[in-house]
Amino acid sequence: MTPRTSTGENPFRMAYGTEALVPVEVGLGSYRTEVYNMETNNFGLRANVDLLEEEREAAYQRNMKYLLQAAQYYDSNIKKRSFGVGDQVLRELAASMPTKQGKLQPNWEGPYKATEVIRPGTYKLETLTGEAIKNTWHASRLRKFYQ
Incomplete structure:
Protein backbone atom coordinates (compact mmCIF):
# COMPACT_ATOMS: atom_id res chain seq x y z
CA MET A 1 0.00 0.00 0.00
CA THR A 2 2.92 2.38 0.55
CA PRO A 3 4.22 4.11 -2.59
CA ARG A 4 7.84 3.30 -3.34
CA THR A 5 10.31 6.17 -3.37
CA SER A 6 11.82 5.17 -6.69
CA THR A 7 8.61 4.82 -8.74
CA GLY A 8 6.12 6.97 -6.84
CA GLU A 9 3.56 4.15 -7.10
CA ASN A 10 2.62 1.25 -4.88
CA PRO A 11 3.33 -2.30 -6.14
CA PHE A 12 -0.35 -3.33 -6.11
CA ARG A 13 -1.27 -0.53 -8.49
CA MET A 14 1.62 -1.42 -10.82
CA ALA A 15 0.53 -5.07 -10.90
CA TYR A 16 -3.27 -4.77 -11.09
CA GLY A 17 -3.88 -1.24 -12.36
CA THR A 18 -6.06 -0.13 -9.48
CA GLU A 19 -5.84 0.93 -5.86
CA ALA A 20 -6.22 -1.74 -3.21
CA LEU A 21 -9.10 -1.58 -0.75
CA VAL A 22 -7.87 -2.08 2.80
CA PRO A 23 -10.01 -4.32 5.03
CA VAL A 24 -10.39 -1.46 7.52
CA GLU A 25 -12.15 0.59 4.83
CA VAL A 26 -14.67 -2.20 4.31
CA GLY A 27 -15.45 -2.58 8.02
CA LEU A 28 -15.63 1.10 8.99
CA GLY A 29 -17.03 2.45 5.81
CA SER A 30 -15.34 5.07 3.72
CA TYR A 31 -16.27 7.34 0.86
CA ARG A 32 -15.17 4.69 -1.64
CA THR A 33 -17.39 2.02 -0.09
CA GLU A 34 -20.36 4.37 0.40
CA VAL A 35 -20.53 5.58 -3.21
CA TYR A 36 -19.75 2.20 -4.77
CA GLY A 44 -13.43 2.59 -14.23
CA LEU A 45 -11.53 -0.71 -13.97
CA ARG A 46 -11.53 -1.09 -17.77
CA ALA A 47 -10.25 2.48 -18.12
CA ASN A 48 -7.51 1.76 -15.56
CA VAL A 49 -6.41 -1.32 -17.50
CA ASP A 50 -6.24 0.72 -20.70
CA LEU A 51 -4.02 3.33 -19.01
CA LEU A 52 -1.88 0.81 -17.12
CA GLU A 53 0.95 0.69 -19.69
CA GLU A 54 1.27 4.47 -19.62
CA GLU A 55 1.39 4.44 -15.81
CA ARG A 56 4.06 1.74 -15.87
CA GLU A 57 6.12 3.70 -18.40
CA ALA A 58 5.88 6.84 -16.25
CA ALA A 59 6.90 4.82 -13.17
CA TYR A 60 9.82 3.36 -15.12
CA GLN A 61 10.98 6.87 -16.09
CA ARG A 62 10.74 8.03 -12.46
CA ASN A 63 12.72 4.97 -11.38
CA MET A 64 15.49 5.68 -13.92
CA LYS A 65 15.67 9.31 -12.75
CA TYR A 66 15.90 8.12 -9.13
CA LEU A 67 18.70 5.67 -9.98
CA LEU A 68 20.61 8.39 -11.84
CA GLN A 69 20.34 10.74 -8.86
CA ALA A 70 21.51 7.99 -6.49
CA ALA A 71 24.50 7.23 -8.74
CA GLN A 72 25.43 10.92 -8.94
CA TYR A 73 25.25 11.23 -5.15
CA TYR A 74 27.44 8.15 -4.72
CA ASP A 75 29.96 9.30 -7.33
CA SER A 76 30.23 12.75 -5.76
CA ASN A 77 31.75 11.19 -2.63
CA ILE A 78 34.40 9.14 -4.47
CA LYS A 79 37.90 10.53 -4.71
CA LYS A 80 39.42 9.86 -8.11
CA ARG A 81 43.01 8.60 -8.02
CA SER A 82 45.31 8.67 -10.98
CA PHE A 83 49.02 8.03 -11.29
CA GLY A 84 51.54 8.62 -14.03
CA VAL A 85 54.27 6.36 -15.32
CA GLY A 86 57.17 6.52 -12.87
CA ASP A 87 55.10 7.55 -9.85
CA GLN A 88 55.84 5.72 -6.64
CA VAL A 89 52.83 4.08 -5.03
CA LEU A 90 51.93 1.93 -2.06
CA ARG A 91 49.88 -1.22 -2.59
CA GLU A 92 47.06 -2.32 -0.27
CA LEU A 93 48.17 -5.38 1.69
CA ALA A 94 44.66 -6.84 1.96
CA ALA A 95 44.44 -7.01 -1.85
CA SER A 96 47.90 -8.43 -2.47
CA MET A 97 48.15 -10.91 0.44
CA PRO A 98 44.75 -11.46 2.10
CA THR A 99 46.04 -14.27 4.34
CA LYS A 100 48.80 -12.12 5.83
CA GLN A 101 46.60 -9.36 7.16
CA GLY A 102 45.86 -8.93 10.82
CA LYS A 103 45.09 -6.31 13.39
CA LEU A 104 48.73 -5.42 13.98
CA GLN A 105 49.90 -5.76 10.37
CA PRO A 106 50.50 -2.67 8.22
CA ASN A 107 47.73 -1.81 5.78
CA TRP A 108 50.02 -0.78 2.91
CA GLU A 109 53.20 -2.22 1.43
CA GLY A 110 55.77 -0.86 -0.93
CA PRO A 111 56.83 1.50 -2.43
CA TYR A 112 56.41 0.32 -6.02
CA LYS A 113 56.83 2.18 -9.28
CA ALA A 114 53.99 2.47 -11.81
CA THR A 115 55.45 1.33 -15.14
CA GLU A 116 52.45 1.28 -17.45
CA VAL A 117 48.90 2.65 -17.58
CA ILE A 118 46.78 -0.17 -19.00
CA ARG A 119 43.66 2.02 -19.05
CA PRO A 120 42.58 4.89 -16.79
CA GLY A 121 42.64 3.53 -13.24
CA THR A 122 44.56 0.29 -13.99
CA TYR A 123 48.35 0.08 -13.65
CA LYS A 124 51.28 -2.31 -14.01
CA LEU A 125 53.77 -2.09 -11.14
CA GLU A 126 57.38 -3.02 -10.48
CA THR A 127 59.57 -2.94 -7.40
CA LEU A 128 62.15 -0.18 -7.05
CA THR A 129 64.84 -2.72 -8.04
CA GLY A 130 63.11 -3.28 -11.41
CA GLU A 131 61.35 -6.61 -10.71
CA ALA A 132 57.92 -6.66 -12.40
CA ILE A 133 54.77 -7.45 -10.39
CA LYS A 134 52.69 -9.99 -12.31
CA ASN A 135 49.15 -8.61 -11.81
CA THR A 136 47.59 -5.30 -12.80
CA TRP A 137 46.37 -3.07 -10.00
CA HIS A 138 43.37 -0.78 -9.78
CA ALA A 139 43.81 2.77 -8.47
CA SER A 140 41.42 2.09 -5.59
CA ARG A 141 44.00 -0.41 -4.24
CA LEU A 142 46.92 2.00 -4.61
CA ARG A 143 48.03 5.11 -2.79
CA LYS A 144 50.58 7.74 -3.76
CA PHE A 145 53.91 7.37 -1.94
CA TYR A 146 55.55 10.57 -0.71
CA GLN A 147 59.18 10.55 0.40
Whole structure:
Protein backbone atom coordinates (compact mmCIF):
# COMPACT_ATOMS: atom_id res chain seq x y z
CA MET A 1 0.00 0.00 0.00
CA THR A 2 2.92 2.38 0.55
CA PRO A 3 4.22 4.11 -2.59
CA ARG A 4 7.84 3.30 -3.34
CA THR A 5 10.31 6.17 -3.37
CA SER A 6 11.82 5.17 -6.69
CA THR A 7 8.61 4.82 -8.74
CA GLY A 8 6.12 6.97 -6.84
CA GLU A 9 3.56 4.15 -7.10
CA ASN A 10 2.62 1.25 -4.88
CA PRO A 11 3.33 -2.30 -6.14
CA PHE A 12 -0.35 -3.33 -6.11
CA ARG A 13 -1.27 -0.53 -8.49
CA MET A 14 1.62 -1.42 -10.82
CA ALA A 15 0.53 -5.07 -10.90
CA TYR A 16 -3.27 -4.77 -11.09
CA GLY A 17 -3.88 -1.24 -12.36
CA THR A 18 -6.06 -0.13 -9.48
CA GLU A 19 -5.84 0.93 -5.86
CA ALA A 20 -6.22 -1.74 -3.21
CA LEU A 21 -9.10 -1.58 -0.75
CA VAL A 22 -7.87 -2.08 2.80
CA PRO A 23 -10.01 -4.32 5.03
CA VAL A 24 -10.39 -1.46 7.52
CA GLU A 25 -12.15 0.59 4.83
CA VAL A 26 -14.67 -2.20 4.31
CA GLY A 27 -15.45 -2.58 8.02
CA LEU A 28 -15.63 1.10 8.99
CA GLY A 29 -17.03 2.45 5.81
CA SER A 30 -15.34 5.07 3.72
CA TYR A 31 -16.27 7.34 0.86
CA ARG A 32 -15.17 4.69 -1.64
CA THR A 33 -17.39 2.02 -0.09
CA GLU A 34 -20.36 4.37 0.40
CA VAL A 35 -20.53 5.58 -3.21
CA TYR A 36 -19.75 2.20 -4.77
CA ASN A 37 -21.68 1.46 -7.95
CA MET A 38 -21.05 -1.80 -9.81
CA GLU A 39 -21.53 -0.34 -13.30
CA THR A 40 -19.30 2.71 -12.87
CA ASN A 41 -16.74 0.57 -11.03
CA ASN A 42 -16.46 -1.87 -13.97
CA PHE A 43 -16.15 1.05 -16.39
CA GLY A 44 -13.43 2.59 -14.23
CA LEU A 45 -11.53 -0.71 -13.97
CA ARG A 46 -11.53 -1.09 -17.77
CA ALA A 47 -10.25 2.48 -18.12
CA ASN A 48 -7.51 1.76 -15.56
CA VAL A 49 -6.41 -1.32 -17.50
CA ASP A 50 -6.24 0.72 -20.70
CA LEU A 51 -4.02 3.33 -19.01
CA LEU A 52 -1.88 0.81 -17.12
CA GLU A 53 0.95 0.69 -19.69
CA GLU A 54 1.27 4.47 -19.62
CA GLU A 55 1.39 4.44 -15.81
CA ARG A 56 4.06 1.74 -15.87
CA GLU A 57 6.12 3.70 -18.40
CA ALA A 58 5.88 6.84 -16.25
CA ALA A 59 6.90 4.82 -13.17
CA TYR A 60 9.82 3.36 -15.12
CA GLN A 61 10.98 6.87 -16.09
CA ARG A 62 10.74 8.03 -12.46
CA ASN A 63 12.72 4.97 -11.38
CA MET A 64 15.49 5.68 -13.92
CA LYS A 65 15.67 9.31 -12.75
CA TYR A 66 15.90 8.12 -9.13
CA LEU A 67 18.70 5.67 -9.98
CA LEU A 68 20.61 8.39 -11.84
CA GLN A 69 20.34 10.74 -8.86
CA ALA A 70 21.51 7.99 -6.49
CA ALA A 71 24.50 7.23 -8.74
CA GLN A 72 25.43 10.92 -8.94
CA TYR A 73 25.25 11.23 -5.15
CA TYR A 74 27.44 8.15 -4.72
CA ASP A 75 29.96 9.30 -7.33
CA SER A 76 30.23 12.75 -5.76
CA ASN A 77 31.75 11.19 -2.63
CA ILE A 78 34.40 9.14 -4.47
CA LYS A 79 37.90 10.53 -4.71
CA LYS A 80 39.42 9.86 -8.11
CA ARG A 81 43.01 8.60 -8.02
CA SER A 82 45.31 8.67 -10.98
CA PHE A 83 49.02 8.03 -11.29
CA GLY A 84 51.54 8.62 -14.03
CA VAL A 85 54.27 6.36 -15.32
CA GLY A 86 57.17 6.52 -12.87
CA ASP A 87 55.10 7.55 -9.85
CA GLN A 88 55.84 5.72 -6.64
CA VAL A 89 52.83 4.08 -5.03
CA LEU A 90 51.93 1.93 -2.06
CA ARG A 91 49.88 -1.22 -2.59
CA GLU A 92 47.06 -2.32 -0.27
CA LEU A 93 48.17 -5.38 1.69
CA ALA A 94 44.66 -6.84 1.96
CA ALA A 95 44.44 -7.01 -1.85
CA SER A 96 47.90 -8.43 -2.47
CA MET A 97 48.15 -10.91 0.44
CA PRO A 98 44.75 -11.46 2.10
CA THR A 99 46.04 -14.27 4.34
CA LYS A 100 48.80 -12.12 5.83
CA GLN A 101 46.60 -9.36 7.16
CA GLY A 102 45.86 -8.93 10.82
CA LYS A 103 45.09 -6.31 13.39
CA LEU A 104 48.73 -5.42 13.98
CA GLN A 105 49.90 -5.76 10.37
CA PRO A 106 50.50 -2.67 8.22
CA ASN A 107 47.73 -1.81 5.78
CA TRP A 108 50.02 -0.78 2.91
CA GLU A 109 53.20 -2.22 1.43
CA GLY A 110 55.77 -0.86 -0.93
CA PRO A 111 56.83 1.50 -2.43
CA TYR A 112 56.41 0.32 -6.02
CA LYS A 113 56.83 2.18 -9.28
CA ALA A 114 53.99 2.47 -11.81
CA THR A 115 55.45 1.33 -15.14
CA GLU A 116 52.45 1.28 -17.45
CA VAL A 117 48.90 2.65 -17.58
CA ILE A 118 46.78 -0.17 -19.00
CA ARG A 119 43.66 2.02 -19.05
CA PRO A 120 42.58 4.89 -16.79
CA GLY A 121 42.64 3.53 -13.24
CA THR A 122 44.56 0.29 -13.99
CA TYR A 123 48.35 0.08 -13.65
CA LYS A 124 51.28 -2.31 -14.01
CA LEU A 125 53.77 -2.09 -11.14
CA GLU A 126 57.38 -3.02 -10.48
CA THR A 127 59.57 -2.94 -7.40
CA LEU A 128 62.15 -0.18 -7.05
CA THR A 129 64.84 -2.72 -8.04
CA GLY A 130 63.11 -3.28 -11.41
CA GLU A 131 61.35 -6.61 -10.71
CA ALA A 132 57.92 -6.66 -12.40
CA ILE A 133 54.77 -7.45 -10.39
CA LYS A 134 52.69 -9.99 -12.31
CA ASN A 135 49.15 -8.61 -11.81
CA THR A 136 47.59 -5.30 -12.80
CA TRP A 137 46.37 -3.07 -10.00
CA HIS A 138 43.37 -0.78 -9.78
CA ALA A 139 43.81 2.77 -8.47
CA SER A 140 41.42 2.09 -5.59
CA ARG A 141 44.00 -0.41 -4.24
CA LEU A 142 46.92 2.00 -4.61
CA ARG A 143 48.03 5.11 -2.79
CA LYS A 144 50.58 7.74 -3.76
CA PHE A 145 53.91 7.37 -1.94
CA TYR A 146 55.55 10.57 -0.71
CA GLN A 147 59.18 10.55 0.40
